[in-house]
Amino acid sequence: DVKVTQSSRYLVKRTGEKVFLECVQDMDHENMFWYRQDPGLGLRLIYFSYDVKMKEKGDIPEGYSVSREKKERFSLILESASTNQTSMYLCASSSGHLTPKRDGYTFGSGTRLTVV
Amino acid sequence: AQKITQTQPGMFVQEKEAVTLDCTYDTSDQSYGLFWYKQPSSGEMIFLIYQGSYDEQNATEGRYSLNFQKARKSANLVISASQLGDSAMYFCAMRERLTGANNLFFGTGTRLTVIP
Numbered sequence: 215d216v217k218v219t220q221s222s223r224y225l226v227k228r229t230g231e232k233v234f235l236e237c238v239q240d241m242d243h244e245n246m247f248w249y250r251q252d253p254g255l256g257l258r259l260i261y262f263s264y265d266v267k268m269k270e271k272g273d274i275p276e277g278y279s280v281s282r283e284k285k286e287r288f289s290l291i292l293e294s295a296s297t298n299q300t301s302m303y304l305c306a307s308s309s310g311h312l313t314p315k316r317d318g319y320t321f322g323s324g325t326r327l328t329v330v
Numbered sequence: 331a332q333k334i335t336q337t338q339p340g341m342f343v344q345e346k347e348a349v350t351l352d353c354t355y356d357t358s359d360q361s362y363g364l365f366w367y368k369q370p371s372s373g374e375m376i377f378l379i380y381q382g383s384y385d386e387q388n389a390t391e392g393r394y395s396l397n398f399q400k401a402r403k404s405a406n407l408v409i410s411a412s413q414l415g416d417s418a419m420y421f422c423a424m425r426e427r428l429t430g431a432n433n434l435f436f437g438t439g440t441r442l443t444v445i446p
Contacts (some may be wrong), residue, residue, distance in 0.1 A: 321375035
């Protein structure tokens with residue numbers, strides 16, 4: 215069964231801490247994404263990557279960075295966590311086809327991060 | 331401007347009845363794809379159905395069908411014979427060729443509650 219795995223389901227961190235959210239996919243997908251989900255705002259794209267060591271900013275990259283050293287792993291980094299980064303974080307992956315593809319994305323189960 | 335608009339924050343439906351969840355989109359691209367995802371309380375995003383902009387027939391997947399009206403830029407999800415397990419958040423999303431294959435734009439979601 216193909217999947218996207220996020221390392222933590224729930225996380226509590228203190229303000230100012232450096233936080234790593236890990237995501238691993240086993241589908242050999244080229245593209246990987248990080249979204250945050252907030253009530254009333256839907257899912258907003260933070261960063262995405264279309265290849266190893268490549269990254270692109272999404273709609274809300276401020277306060278975040280990413281790392282993709284291996285094809286299967288995409289890490290989201292909060293350099294100095296703040297309370298307004300308390301949210302649900304969803305990782306997703308997709309194949310590299312340029313035309314809209316039926317299967318869309320495969321999502322992980324999400325990490326609910328609380329910054330206190 | 332919002333690319334995806336879901337105007338129903340919450341919907342209720344009686345078990346075994348049909349329900350329509352609204353979605354309108356905004357794009358100048360001729361080639362795009364529309365997706366619906368279900369998110370139960372567990373947090374995972376589950377792909378339900380896909381409609382390509384060039385598809386002439388409305389997409390169907392079991393109890394799910396997509397009422398695609400291209401001129402009106404709407405892509406409503408119809409769930410027939412609702413079940414208690416259908417209670418969840420539902421997100422409409424779009425991918426455009428213009429912005430590359432690398433981004434899904436999501437609506438703010440509709441929370442569906444199925445009443446026994």
